[in-house]
Amino acid sequence: MLLTSLDPRINRLQVPADWPNSAVKKQLDQWATYEVFTQKRENTPYAYVGPVHAPDLEVAFVFAKEQYSRRAACFGLWVVKTQDIQHTPYVDDNESVFNLLNIPAPATASEQSEAFEIFMLKKRGKAHTHAGTVLASGYQNALAQAKQQFGEQIPCVNIWVAPAAKILKSSEEDKDWWLTLNEKKYREPVAYKVLDKINAFKNRTTNTP
């Protein structure tokens, strides 16, 4: 028996009314995980917006653009695989993870140094924000460098460290991706002048005898 619906489109799909219980769903929703950061205004730090799941970094980037930058102003997008980020434990609000963790003074930069991006969380429940870039020989060393450069910033309840080379970043010329916002005014509450319509209706109905 086929499902009958008020919606003609659903009727055309010819969906069975009762799904066979034997139909086992294939495990296909377990793609890899990526974390996404956006720049909301020009010349402001990138901030964490959330994860996406995708088969690889490029597809993750496309999903991230759809998921996190289709609605509000955006000037840039960074995407990185979750496993490429290492993080500290969380500490209490108003404390600094730099002071509570035993982080040794950094060794001087060596030949093998590469760039790491440092993201800091100021308060639980808020979003990690890009603090800056350090040159370091590995994650641990990057954290030590970060302490030296950004350790004065208090509070800081959690830190994420990711190698810059592992982050897929939008480039300067990609910025025009996000220039279509003004064409979609119908997604903005201010586009709806409801009060005018209500007042006109009230005037009309109270003036009629």
Next chain:
Amino acid sequence: MYGGGSIFEPVKLDELAHEDPVKLAEFEARIQRGEKIEPDDWMPALYRKQVIRMIEQHAHSEIIGALPEGTWITRAPGFRRKMALLAKVQDEVGHAQLLYSAAETLGKTREQMTLDLISGKSKYSNVFNYPTFTWADSTVISWLIDAGAIVNQMANARGSYGPYCRALERICAEESFHLKYGHDAVVYLATGSSKQRQMIQEALNRWWPPIMTFFGPADKISAHTEILMRWKVKMATNDECRQQFLDMYVPKVWELTLTLPDPLLRKNEAGTWEYTEPDWEEFKQVINGKGTCNKERLAVRRMAEEKGAWVREALLKPEATYVKPLA
């Protein structure tokens, strides 16, 4: 939208007996101080279970809630309304993505949540088991169901779980468009021809009883409710949410000289709204599968899963391993 009147599992207090009392006290003190809980923090198993359940139901409600409205995109009057409704429905599906991710941080995989939805194990907001007969029904959903959802989401945004709060912040920002769009569409019909007024009045009559159940039955004062409120999983009682909703929106319906199908509905001298008790027996029947649209909603979702399987299969890479999101 959505996710009013979440259905929590009954709390068995002996579940807490196994928890480390020192850690439990620290956990509760953190919430008491107004700090958020983050995914890596120690938390009682019961908290994890209830928060997963709440966020997952909310996510499913966004997905399923997109169906009764989505069916009207092609039939929305005029190009501008089609564009707006399309954008709104896309927002709702995006909300589900954000919410699934937040639930995943607690250890339930997306695979499992999808499976639990299409097998009928997980619940979603019961109002979406009712049909949208006309365009006017879809405008009532956009306005009043979203309004109810906003009351609920604004309360939950003050809750204790960090990733859920972050998701709700983005969601609430988008909801303000939904509310205005919905209100505008209802006002357009209500201030139009007598035929249009009749359409919107009939849609209101159909939707009012389900709307009154949106926040769920009155909470019983119990250890269950008490602990969910103490842990800031539940931020307001179902009745508090319902009262707030009535206070904000009944006057907005009445000012259009439309009526609501409840002769007892009024605000008393004490400022509390009185109303006919919703039919909780029907609510129970419908949520357990006996509604007009339960089958259709799940069938459409299952079909989407099946028809899209080849895409996901083609993109699947054995070396790309799923991990839970960071935050």
